[in-house]
Amino acid sequence: MDTPAVTGRYFDGKTSRLHRVTLTVADGMAHLAGDVERSAPLASLRVSERARHAARKVSFDDGAWLEVDDRAAFAQLLATTGHRDTGVVRAQQSWRGVLLALGVTVGVVVASYVYVLPAAAVWVANALPVKVERQMGQGVLEILDKRALGPSKLPAARQEQLRRQFAALVAPEPDAPTWKLVFRSSRIGPNALALPSGDIVMTDELVNLLKDDQAVMGVLAHELGHLHRRHLTRRLVQSSAVAAATWVIFGDISAMLTALPTVALDMKYSRDAEYEADDYAVAMLRRNGIAPEHMAQAFVKLGEASGDRMSTYLSSHPATGERIARIRAAR
Amino acid sequence: MVDFNKPADLFAPAPAAATPPQYLKFHASGSEYFRIWIVNLLLSIVTLGIYSAWAKVRRNQYFYSSTELAGSSFEYHGNPIAILKGRIVAAVVVGAYAFAGKVSPLLAVVMFVVMAAVIPWFIWRSLQFQLHNSAWRGIRFRFDGQLRDAYINCLLRPLLNIVTFGLATPYIYQRLKAWQFNESRFGQARFATRASVGSFYKLFGAFLLLGIVGMVVFGILFAFQAASHFAGRTPAEMAAEGISPSMFIGVALSYILILSMAPLLIALIQNLVWNNASLDRHEFRSEVRTGRMLFIIVTNILGVICTLGLFLPFAQVRMMRYRIESLMMIPEGSLDEFVATASADVNAAGEGVSDFMDFDFSL
Numbered sequence: 001m002d003t004p005a006v007t008g009r010y011f012d013g014k015t016s017r018l019h020r021v022t023l024t025v026a027d028g029m030a031h032l033a034g035d036v037e038r039s040a041p042l043a044s045l046r047v048s049e050r051a052r053h054a055a056r057k058v059s060f061d062d063g064a065w066l067e068v069d070d071r072a073a074f075a076q077l078l079a080t081t082g083h084r085d086t087g088v089v090r091a092q093q094s095w096r097g098v099l100l101a102l103g104v105t106v107g108v109v110v111a112s113y114v115y116v117l118p119a120a121a122v123w124v125a126n127a128l129p130v131k132v133e134r135q136m137g138q139g140v141l142e143i144l145d146k147r148a149l150g151p152s153k154l155p156a157a158r159q160e161q162l163r164r165q166f167a168a169l170v171a172p173e174p175d176a177p178t179w180k181l182v183f184r185s186s187r188i189g190p191n192a193l194a195l196p197s198g199d200i201v202m203t204d205e206l207v208n209l210l211k212d213d214q215a216v217m218g219v220l221a222h223e224l225g226h227l228h229r230r231h232l233t234r235r236l237v238q239s240s241a242v243a244a245a246t247w248v249i250f251g252d253i254s255a256m257l258t259a260l261p262t263v264a265l266d267m268k269y270s271r272d273a274e275y276e277a278d279d280y281a282v283a284m285l286r287r288n289g290i291a292p293e294h295m296a297q298a299f300v301k302l303g304e305a306s307g308d309r310m311s312t313y314l315s316s317h318p319a320t321g322e323r324i325a326r327i328r329a330a331r
Numbered sequence: 332m333v334d335f336n337k338p339a340d341l342f343a344p345a346p347a348a349a350t351p352p353q354y355l356k357f358h359a360s361g362s363e364y365f366r367i368w369i370v371n372l373l374l375s376i377v378t379l380g381i382y383s384a385w386a387k388v389r390r391n392q393y394f395y396s397s398t399e400l401a402g403s404s405f406e407y408h409g410n411p412i413a414i415l416k417g418r419i420v421a422a423v424v425v426g427a428y429a430f431a432g433k434v435s436p437l438l439a440v441v442m443f444v445v446m447a448a449v450i451p452w453f454i455w456r457s458l459q460f461q462l463h464n465s466a467w468r469g470i471r472f473r474f475d476g477q478l479r480d481a482y483i484n485c486l487l488r489p490l491l492n493i494v495t496f497g498l499a500t501p502y503i504y505q506r507l508k509a510w511q512f513n514e515s516r517f518g519q520a521r522f523a524t525r526a527s528v529g530s531f532y533k534l535f536g537a538f539l540l541l542g543i544v545g546m547v548v549f550g551i552l553f554a555f556q557a558a559s560h561f562a563g564r565t566p567a568e569m570a571a572e573g574i575s576p577s578m579f580i581g582v583a584l585s586y587i588l589i590l591s592m593a594p595l596l597i598a599l600i601q602n603l604v605w606n607n608a609s610l611d612r613h614e615f616r617s618e619v620r621t622g623r624m625l626f627i628i629v630t631n632i633l634g635v636i637c638t639l640g641l642f643l644p645f646a647q648v649r650m651m652r653y654r655i656e657s658l659m660m661i662p663e664g665s666l667d668e669f670v671a672t673a674s675a676d677v678n679a680a681g682e683g684v685s686d687f688m689d690f691d692f693s694l
Contacts, residue, residue, distance in 0.1 A: 009403065011469030016518070016669035018403070018468070048406075049389070051367075053358040054396035055404035063671075065469055067403060088389070091370045098366045101373040108376055139435055240429070248380045249372060249640070 003080050006073045010036055013063035023058070023066060023074075025081055030058070032066065042081060049089050112245070113265065118272070121237040125230035130177055133233050137196030144201070145184070152183035154204050159183050162202070165213060166220045172283035177227050181220070183207075190305060194223040196232040209305055210298050217288075218281050218295030225280030231273045238269045271318045278323055282330045296327045350401070350662035352616070357655040359397035361645030367393055368644040380422075384415035398655060400467060401666055408464040408471070417460075424449070447486060455481035462515060470671045476514035484510050501531035508604050517610060518669045525607040534603060538596055549585050553578065591628040598624045598654055605658060612663035619657045627653055 005022040010032055012019070019035035030045060032038040040060055048057040056068040068074045091097030152159065163181045179198050186203035193201045200223045202216070210216055226232065239262075246262045282292045303320035371386035391407040398405045424446070431442035455478055462472040484507045491499040505528045515522040556578050598619050605617035631646035 011403075013469040014671050015667065016468040016470050017667040048392065048396060051393055051396070052363055053360050054393050055358075055399070057396065057404075057406065059406075063469060063471075065406065088370060088374070092366045095366075098369055101370045105369060105373045105376060108373075136435075143436065243429075244380070245376075248375050248383060 003077045004073050005033075006068060006077055007070045008058075008066045008068045008074075010034075010038075010066045011064060012036070013060075013065070021066065023068075023077070025077060038064075047078065047083060050085055050093060052093075109245075109249075113242075117238055117241050118234075118269070120241075121234040122230075124237045125233040128230075128233055130230075133196050133230070134198055137198070137232070140195050140197060141182070141199050141201070144195075148188050149184040149186055149201070149203075152185055152204050154183050154207060162207070162213065162216060166217055169217060169221070169284060169288045171224065171228065172280060172287050173228065176224065179224060179227060190302065192219050192223055194226040194232075198227060200224065200227070206302075209301055212294060212297065214285075214290050214294035215298035215301075217290060218285055218292070218298055221281035221284040222277045222295070224284070225277035226273065229273075229276055229280065231277065235269060235273060239266045242266050242269075274317050274323070275326065278327060279330065282327055292327050292330060296324045299324045299327070350664070350666060353401045353660045353662060355655050355658045355660070356399040357397060357652045358399065359394055359648050359651070361648040364390075364393065364648050365641075365644040380418075381415065384411040384418055387411070387414055394651065395465065400660065401662075403468050406466045408466060409460070410464075413460075421453075451481040451485035452478065454485050458511060467517070468666075468669070470518040470669050473516040473518075473672065474511075474514055475516055476510060480510055480514075501535040502528050504535075504600075505531040508600065512604060512608065516672070518671045520611040520669055523609050524604050525609075526603045527607075530603050531600075534596070534599055538592065542592070545585075545588070549581070553581060556581065587629055587632050590632055591625060594628050594650075595621070595625055598628075601654060601657070610660075613666075614661040614663065616659040616661060617657055618659070619654060624653065 003025045005024050007020070007022055010019040010021045011017070021032045021034035021036060024031050024033070025042065028042050029039050030042055038060075044061045046059045048054075048059070050056070056071055056074060058066040058068070060066075085093075091101060159181075166181060177198060179194075179200050181200050181202060183202055183204065186205050190206035190209045191201075191203050192206055195201065200220060202220065206219065207216055210219070242265050243262050246265070278295075281295055285292050285295060299320050303324075367389060371382070371389055374382040375386050388407065388409050388411045391409060395405040395407040428442045428446055432439040455476065458474040458476065462474040465472045484503075488499075488503050488506060491503060505526065509524055509526065512522050512524040599621065602617045602619050605615045608615045627649055631642070631649060634642035635646055
């Protein structure tokens with residue numbers, strides 16, 4: 001059975017010469033006639049995917065190809081030979097398939113961001129021994145000492161007093177990790193931080209600003225919360241996953257563009273970790289009979305000191321006012 | 332940066348003796364590419380990135396088949412399995428590099444040195460892969476550059492910038508583009524470009540000057556705004572007030588303009604290189620206009636931001652269309668006489684890494 005002839009241009013893969021030909025199919029063989037004559041079994045040919053705007057080609061196994069001119073006749077020919085588009089092509093060419101893909105994509109991305117990734121990060125952090133995390137943190141304090149911190153000017157007795165006071169508190173959950181409280185003066189203002197090595201750094205500036213040991217305990221409890229809840233490992237997992245995902249989504253377009261959403265998306269996880277550490281601190285203070293209001297006062301003072309006005313959405317830390325309200329509401 | 336993905340093969344010829352000048356045509360449409368993009372994106376996500384190699388092949392096949400010169404379209408021959416292998420290699424290398432930085436500063440330095448040592452090799456492989464898998468009228472392109480020159484162009488010469496504080500950038504870039512071009516082949520025909528170092532210095536210099544003037548003007552405007560906005564307030568009140576909407580818009584706009592500079596520069600380099608380019612006896616013209624290009628780039632960025640990324644495929648097609656359709660070939664004689672050379676397949680290890688790092692060697 002002969003099919004209608006399809007006009008096209010044939011290139012033999014050896015020179016760029018254009019050959020005008022017609023294509024017909026009979027008994028499982030494709031035949032070219034015109035400027036060149038050629039026959040080949042259908043099974044040895046590859047038909048390029050259907051797209052409304054792209055040229056359609058039939059490739060031979062030796063690198064020659066036919067570029068189809070009469071696309072309507074070619075579609076007919078494909079139908080009579082039983083050629084079927086792949087599922088992907090059919091989805092790409094149907095608006096229903098596209099809308100479904102769009103919906104599912106958005107759903108998968110949002111669900112992963114909000115639920116799957118945080119849960120996976122907790123799982124990874126718990127599976128990873130604390131020892132490994134501590135190993136990763138080696139050297140961080142030394143770098144900070146060089147760049148942002150200086151030796152503490154607090155008297156040794158005062159340091160020891162705070163250290164004892166905090167050691168006497170009971171953690172709100174069992175199996176609290178070991179910690180080491182170190183004091184430093186700060187070139188970056190009043191601050192406290194927990195390092196993966198298990199060091200909790202308290203700055204002189206913060207102790208002096210708070211003027212209230214119970215508030216200092218609240219801040220230390222917050223930092224212990226970061227350690228206990230394995231925030232450092234979880235954040236590492238989350239930020240790597242966000243970077244990898246944005247690359248899969250936007251990397252085809254531009255790797256440079258992916259830096260922006262990566263940073264912005266990671267902020268939410270950072271703020272979530274701060275809230276979680278705040279909750280932990282409130283629970284710890286309560287457990288030891290200290291009013292959480294001490295900690296709320298600590299944020300009030302910190303807020304006054306820094307003139308904190310950053311927008312919540314673009315900040316790694318929640319707005320101070322929100323944190324205070326949250327601590328007070330936790331009563 | 333909405334980068335015009337590697338139609339690395341915009342090089343090409345047109346028909347018969349005394350052929351009139353041939354503009355390249357780009358038939359892809361944003362809405363059709365959106366459909367291809369979203370389906371492939373979903374498959375890439377649910378396969379945890381594995382399908383992205385097939386997605387890349389589909390995308391390139393669509394773009395190449397939609398690009399027409401002298402009545403014939405281009406073809407992309409990349410093998411998804413090869414690309415997948417390349418991407419796995421790249422993911423391991425880039426992942427190790429990122430991880431090293433978080434584990435120990437010393438390891439980070441070691442990894443940095445390792446990366447610097449292997450990147451030229453990857454770039455070299457990537458150029459080979461891209462050109463080898465591009466074809467027009469049944470004839471493949473090819474990259475003939477030597478590995479030694481890859482190290483000179485991508486590692487040794489860039490070191491010049493350490494002692495010249497970046498002043499050697501136009502020279503380094505010109506040498507890189509000239510190498511890339513002069514070692515490209517279409518079948519047995521050779522590409523060449525006569526774009527001079529001086530012309531690169533002029534273009535980069537103009538950008539630098541524009542950047543400085545822009546920053547000064549913006550700085551003054553912002554200072555005036557801030558002065559009137561915060562007039563007579565204490566620092567605490569200023570903090571409470573925050574910045575005004577007009578100041579926010581100003582900052583956002585200048586940020587978008589800064590983002591636009593790199594793609595604009597790359598598009599204008601296209602003019603420098605292609606206006607001086609030849610393929611055997613055939614010549615080329617490139618007529619990218621600065622204002623039009625900047626308009627496309629800025630509106631693309633705005634579109635992408637406002638649609639949370641859904642405009643990306645449209646943006647990409649707009650960008651590619653303008654850059655490709657700005658190109659013209661001026662044939663000298665027939666375009667029927669290009670002859671193929673036999674060449675073995677190239678592996679895609681370098682291709683994977685350049686995907687990760689956004690090397691743009693197209694056009």
